[in-house]
Amino acid sequence: MYVSADKTTCAVSSLCVYRVPEVFDQDEDGAVEVLEPHPRPELRDEVLRAVRGCPTRSIHVDEEPEAPSNGAGVAGPPSSRGA
Numbered sequence: 001m002y003v004s005a006d007k008t009t010c011a012v013s014s015l016c017v018y019r020v021p022e023v024f025d026q027d028e029d030g031a032v033e034v035l036e037p038h039p040r041p042e043l044r045d046e047v048l049r050a051v052r053g054c055p056t057r058s059i060h061v062d063e064e065p066e067a068p069s070n071g072a073g074v075a076g077p078p079s080s081r082g083a
């Protein structure tokens with residue numbers, strides 16, 4: 001799970017922050033900030049509730065494998081280029 005949020009559409013309602021403070025916070029202007037883009041699996045349901053509860057649909061979740069954080073890319077299959 002990868003969580004992102006759009007500050008430009010955030011209505012500063014704080015609902016997501018109250019719901020999942022481990023994942024969401026607010027900047028000095030009150031707009032949403034994602035503290036943890038890859039939340040623990042136990043927080044999954046709460047994050048999805050925050051997505052559904054956001055009045056401006058500013059929170060987005062992608063279902064994807066854990067993104068590497070050390071710069072190491074995910075190796076794909078060897079090239080199968082034929083000549």
Ligand code: SF4
Pocket residue numbers: 005009010011012013014015016017031032053054055056057058059
């Ligand atoms: S619930 Fe939506 S509108 Fe409210 S603070 Fe979070 S992202 Fe912004």
